[in-house]
Amino acid sequence: GCTSNEEAPTAAQTKAAATGGNSEPGKKVTIGFSAPAADHGWIAAITNNAKAQAAAYSDVELKSVEAGADAAAQRAALSTLISQKPDVIVLLPHDGKELNAFGLEAMKAGIPVVNLDRAFPDAKAYRLQIKGDNYGMGVAAATYIVEELKKKGVSNPIIGEIPGIDSLELTQERSKGFADTLASYGFKVANRRPAEFTADSGQQAATGLFQALPKMDALWNHDDDQGIGVLAAINQANRKEFLMVGGAGSKKAIEDIQADNTVLKATVTYSPSMASSAISLARLIGQGKGMSDLVELQVPKEIVLASETITKENASDYLKLGF
Amino acid sequence: MSDVTPTPAVAERGAKLPAQSPPVDPAETAAASEKAATGRLSWWRGDSGEGVRRNLGLIGVLVALIVIGILTRPDLYGDSNWVWGNILTILKLASVVGVVTVGMTFVIIGGGIDLSVGAIVALAGVWCTTVATQSYGAGGMIFSAFTVGLAVGLVNGLLISYGRLVPFIATLAMLVAARGLAAEISDKQTQVSDNRTINGIASTNLLGIPLLVYILAAVVAAGWVLLNRTTFGRRTVAVGGNPEAARLAGINVKRHTVLLYALSGLCCGIAAIMLTAQATSAQAAMANLYELDAIAAAIIGGTLLSGGRGTIIGSLLGVVIFSTITNLFAINGLSTEAQNMVKGGIIVAAVLVQQVQFGSLTQFLSRNRPTTT
Amino acid sequence: MSDVTPTPAVAERGAKLPAQSPPVDPAETAAASEKAATGRLSWWRGDSGEGVRRNLGLIGVLVALIVIGILTRPDLYGDSNWVWGNILTILKLASVVGVVTVGMTFVIIGGGIDLSVGAIVALAGVWCTTVATQSYGAGGMIFSAFTVGLAVGLVNGLLISYGRLVPFIATLAMLVAARGLAAEISDKQTQVSDNRTINGIASTNLLGIPLLVYILAAVVAAGWVLLNRTTFGRRTVAVGGNPEAARLAGINVKRHTVLLYALSGLCCGIAAIMLTAQATSAQAAMANLYELDAIAAAIIGGTLLSGGRGTIIGSLLGVVIFSTITNLFAINGLSTEAQNMVKGGIIVAAVLVQQVQFGSLTQFLSRNRPTTT
Amino acid sequence: MNAHDDDVSTSDPEEAVVTKAPLVEAPADTVAGEVVLRLTDVVKTFPGVRALDGVQLEVRAGEVHCLLGQNGAGKSTLIKVLSGVHRPDSGEVQWRGEPATFANPQAAMRAGIATIYQELDLVEDLSVAENAFLGHEPRRFGFVRRGHMARRTRQILSRLGHPEIPPGRMVRALPAAGKQVVSMARALSHEARLIIMDEPSAVLAHDEVDNLFRIIRELTAQGIAVIYISHRLEEIREIGDRVTVLKDGRTTAANLPARDTPTRDLVSRMTGRTIEYVFPDRPAEDPAGTELLTVDGLTRAGEFADVSLTVRAGEIVGIAGLVGSGRSELLETIYGARRPDAGTVRMGGRALRPGSVGAAVKAGMGMAPEERKSQALLLGEPIYRNVTLATFGRYARLGFTDAGRERAEADRIADSLELRPRDVRRPVRTLSGGNQQKVVVGRWLLGDTRLLLLDEPTRGVDVGARAELYQVIRSLAAQGVGVLLVSSEVPEVLGLADRVLVMREGRVVRTAPADELDENTVLDLVMAGSLMEGAPA
């Protein structure tokens, strides 16, 4: 889970390598992997999942470099990676647009690039792109909130939002999806206080938000890690008049939803399991194989993971995917 | 002069001088009359009028911020319950950084700087929320947070004093290393605190005031006494103001420096417990950039970055001003970018206001003095 | 004294003293011979060698880092092509921060500090990649980046000089405000640069060496000349080392301070173009915490945080050391947490090595001197 | 000279009368040149202090005009007004016949006024040449003409008698006297019509002072006017032409002939009373106290070698020597501020831990170091906290300081040293140079110091306070305190000390009771020494 108080968080998110023809050991594949420094649970899960998935294959060697502080540093790290001649590169870029040029270079040099999560604008810059659906997260959260509010018969709801780091494009997309969907029902966000994907920043952002909105009907918090702090703030402020939706789908959040003793009623997924899939598919690309359930001979070019809504009803299904 | 019989010339000057230089400022004359009355200055009055005036300037800035709040959100400020709650919220928000800033103020007055405070808070927080530590209960958690803070501070101090590293570099290295260690210990996960007592620190109120605010008040009071009324504080000022003079006056500058960083580390340990309680969890990235907040608050509060001067009250006011600004933005729902642009302006304005306060006072006095030619 | 004829006593001392103190270092022996010539005790002791020795220490650290690289990845270092490519990678990585650090070095030597450099890079980068600016082509983009950098630097300088704000606070306010403005302009989006010329800056090689490295070299060379060979540079040392003396010598300290921050801003403008070219895009969060990198590099390179002393070469070495460390971690695939812990240690070790270099030299010499009693 | 009557403040009949008398006898040759500078009723106030309160001054081309006055009389403030550092509140400055105001130092320099300030104003990390030409570097297109600058610096240094100082050397590496030479070089690097010297001799030893006088004579021979400030009356007699006396920011006497005015007159105009400029009597018999300090074979490579000495309780031991003879280093090593290479220091028979100031202080030592600003003072802190810097721990209870007691003690010291202003809550920064020095020395008059190490204790201290200080030192000795005194003024060492050590080039060349030595013997020992080396030490 998102707490190290629990064990082997990644086990459920990696796929055992024992089923199907594709898992048969094949040509040896060296995969270069790069993701930003893990300073919070979701990115940590990405790296851990990638490593665990690679370890599950006997024919995969994973060479990972941490991306450093920013896009420029990640480029430098990637050039040291390229100089070690990997067969495929899997990367979660700091920023898709900033690393687009790198993708082009690597592809031109004949190294297939698997891009995770943050899209390259240029289709020639990647062989495969696996994205979470940030905009879709916002849509899902808003849809759930709107439905719940309808059930309660609230006509002019006060809705709060606690995004993550506000300067990131992914935050922008999430907020846009949220705002667009609310707008289609004539609702709007009353106040949004960004946090930094950490519990303490979540607590402080939430405290500020509560001060600004003495009454609230619903709250969307983009990230379950910072949600720990948001829930703490809710507790400390003694507020329970609203419903809260989380984001990403951490184990603790799913447990809270299942227990149904907090204001957290749902969370919309953005699963780090995409890293495991990326490694599996990178291996296939390296070996020139296709996905065995598809008719096509090669791995497809783009996969967008759906953002699902976890509620009390389906929580038990998702528990094993919580990170 | 003392044994000269008053010649006409002297007498004349004696009569002239008071007319030429009227009472300089209220504080000084008050002090002078008190001195005359009791033979010594009153216990509580600081010696440095400047610090007091500067703090008055800061309070002026604070009032201005609140007035802006009232003007922009009259609806909220109309509700006295809300206002009281908001004041407590601001103080609660200020409490963690405030405790860190007290330690930082000592370090800066002592001629150093501590860039590792945020990292120490994170390391202490992570350390005290591991499964193993939590099994010892609240006492064990508090003990381990304090110990970790103190120990890291000691290492900082030793590196700087005896390793002769520049404070900036030593504590920067510690920042990096401590965050790394915190990530290692927590396996980069957010560690939830299950301890009710600890978590209760953030939600307990006494007489309607949050426990966190009491802790802040206690640390500030202790810091004030330590700085202004103890030999430790005097040494700190001496060590920061002129280390060579301090050394030649028999002060053990190296040992004192070690103690200063240890003190800062201890404050971080206290802050770690407070922050962990607030977030009911700890992680390696927590207390991000608190070093910047603490240094900025201390400097806005009048602490000289080069050491030798500063006040605890000023630092506290600095922290409260920053959290009032944040609060002002929150209740007005400003977007981050607008917020940042306005914040830069407010910081500049705040410092300028302090100076105008100064400048005008002295100018006013010199203008009022009858010109003599 | 200078006209004393060598009596037996002098001859005796002349014979005795050298035996007691063998040639200490070239500078000192030179002084000694001068002393013999003039017959009076020398007026000085070895001096400016310190900067040079410090830089030698830094080169030693660099060599040690490379040796560690060779030991840990002999496979890679076996390939001379790879080694050359790796060196260029390190230099390319250093180039942007390097340019920023040159400006920062001037500001710190001049007694200030500039926390806004990262924000200026971001603002200049965002400004020059707006659709409107891009429509003017590469020239327009470069012009606007330089102008924005210069203008923001000027504002910093004016606030500090004439607004009498503490540099730390003024540039902190600017940091916040400039990032806010950059977010506003870019609407928090990453702005892609479509300009081939600009993007080409990062991918062009001349004689096998990346253009970015040439730019870094040019800025460093210009900085060196400016600091060491022009009145501007010499006055910078005076303004930082002893502002009162500079003022008494008729230097316009305020105007000079403005120019220093403007220079730093201009360097940020150059860096913005380089970084934009590398990322083929710009956004408000780019160049995050470059201020810390630049300050740390300058200080590791021997610049005094309190001003009045520092070298451009030292700062360059500081930047290169940091990027070599990053590279070392990358080729060894270290995890961030291990990386951070090790990095803290390396920083401390690097500074200690420089000191041992110093200390041991003098100690070694004094040990070798036969004790006299 | 005839204008002089109007110059002097007429508000004080008594003083006006006194100033008239010597006028008549003023030799004509001292007033030859035209008047280049005339100050009328100049006033300058600082917050709470009226530093200049109607000053008159008249300086002629080719003369050495001396300014006399007690510490805090306003001398430095006056010259700062002249050099464009401060702007006067009121009054008139006439420069070469024209009314002038100097908005900044550059303006004053351009007008031809160069200044050597009381506090060294050098940049440590610039070279000698760069310091000499700071602010007006010879340049081409913004580039410093380094060769040209070095050549001119070398010329100036040769003219100053110090061709051995390399222009490229960092100023940081020079001792105090060398820095003074560089300061002078800076003044000479301008084409100045008037050169102002604020206590230039305070950090110079005897031979250097002679050298300085030679240069001053050279300057005046070229028609350049010099304003010279010093607390050493004998210097003023030797070099000065006319004297103007300041007291409490006002001119109390103007244009007295420097050579002929009786000392008594000068002193009474400065201080408002007469002071016997003599040293306190030595006790009739030798202090037979127990041995307090025993230094044995103390050595620090390159600074001093094999120094052995003793100080008994109640004894004043003086150390004479040239600048650079290693006296300061010796004192600092005894005090534990530097670690010796060899040798021991014992207090009352017990060896002190080498290199530990704490141990020395605990054993009862106290030291007033040589450089007050960098080594002794917290400039921003109030006077009383500076006075009690070494002793506040003793007045503390359980670690809590006792500010009232500290202020009371500081008040006592301030009284006994005639500190002005007397308010001990003022920041030390605002004190005049000499008063700052009193604070430094006063620090060790508190507490139970058993051995006092004084390094140039009277540097920059005026005659009145100097006499007080001598009294205080003598009475401390009478109470059984041992004193080890370093001074570059030989008469001071001879007059105050019971026993004198003469140091040259890091070695003690002679130890003798003070009354067996006279000034010339000591000077010979100290300087030309080589011929005397064989003499019994």
Ligand SMILES: Nc1ncnc2c1ncn2[C@@H]1O[C@H](COP(=O)(O)OP(=O)(O)OP(=O)(O)O)[C@@H](O)[C@H]1O
């Ligand atoms: N910057 C300042 N602020 C406040 N007071 C000052 C300042 N500078 C000088 N004073 C005061 O002005 C008076 C004159 O000082 P000044 O330095 O001119 O004395 P001085 O005659 O040079 O004495 P000394 O012989 O000790 O150098 C003193 O009372 C001093 O305390």
Ligand SMILES: Nc1ncnc2c1ncn2[C@@H]1O[C@H](COP(=O)(O)OP(=O)(O)OP(=O)(O)O)[C@@H](O)[C@H]1O
């Ligand atoms: N800054 C310095 N760097 C190197 N050597 C120095 C420095 N200052 C002094 N010395 C050397 O130390 C020795 C003693 O110097 P110093 O001038 O302090 O002696 P002193 O007898 O105390 O003279 P005074 O106190 O009159 O200035 C000399 O050999 C001198 O060259």
Ligand SMILES: [Mg+2]
């Ligand atoms: Mg003076």
Ligand SMILES: [Mg+2]
């Ligand atoms: Mg000396």
